[in-house]
Amino acid sequence: MKKSFAVFGLGRFGATIVKEFHDMGMEVVAIDKDEGKVNEYVNYATHSVCANASDETILKQLGIRNVDHAFVSFGDEIQSSILTSLLLKDMGVRKVWTKAQNDSHAKSS
Numbered sequence: 735m736k737k738s739f740a741v742f743g744l745g746r747f748g749a750t751i752v753k754e755f756h757d758m759g760m761e762v763v764a765i766d767k768d769e770g771k772v773n774e775y776v777n778y779a780t781h782s783v784c785a786n787a788s789d790e791t792i793l794k795q796l797g798i799r800n801v802d803h804a805f806v807s808f809g810d811e812i813q814s815s816i817l818t819s820l821l822l823k824d825m826g827v828r829k830v831w832t833k834a835q836n837d838s839h840a841k842s843s
Contacts, residue, residue: 740798742787742818743807744771747833751805752778788817799825807833
């Protein structure tokens, strides 16, 4: 069975993940609040969404609980990163990987 992935944040790290999954033929959802970034990676993702990923209602509407793995890479937005990671875990996403900015961030994600 093919695994599905969601990548939150399309900076250098997140965009690289999206491209790698695309090259591997995997299903990947790319999510960022910046419409320009979403448009830039639309050809690499199965689905591209411009949205605030720390909004639980939006995550539910996207059906994000159905992905196997999620990667949260919001850069310096530590609060949004932690909140999104917690929401994903609460929604039942099997594996949530969070890019941490420091040791405290790593402990809370």
